[in-house]
Amino acid sequence: MPQSDDQRLVDLAARIEQDDPHFARSLSSGRPAKPREYRYTRAWWVLGIGVVLLFIGLVMPHGLLIATGLVLSGIGVQLFDPYPPRRGSRYRNSAR
Incomplete structure (x- = not known):
């Protein structure tokens, strides 16, 4: 049974939050920052x-x-x- 797109997006958001919390918080606040790979x-x-x-x-x-x-x-x-x-x-x- 394939995953829904909403579940995939939730999984992706959780992985981003775990990998780079600063970047994830900046996206949710509406002021994006550079991801860790580009700092x-x-x-x-x-x-x-x-x-x-x-x-x-x-x-x-x-x-x-x-x-x-x-x-x-x-x-x-x-x-x-x-x-x-x-x-x-x-x-x-x-x-x-």
């Missing part, structure tokens, strides 16, 4: 701090600062991916 504030901060540490490590030849700057820059760039791979799957686009 990059934390990624910009991590990337900026990493680049600053990398630059300081290059100006003052200090290997630990260079390594820290490279690691933080890599983490910051990784945070820009809106759809990170799910745990448990080996490939991002695996066909099932």
Whole structure:
């Protein structure tokens, strides 16, 4: 017996509320906000701090600062991916 469209919409709303409550509340208030996948504030901060540490490590030849700057820059760039791979799957686009 197929589900009604109303039940599907209720299920979808419940999943959105569970996944990103801020986005769901903003939709119900009539002032939509960006979903979590498109909020990059934390990624910009991590990337900026990493680049600053990398630059300081290059100006003052200090290997630990260079390594820290490279690691933080890599983490910051990784945070820009809106759809990170799910745990448990080996490939991002695996066909099932």
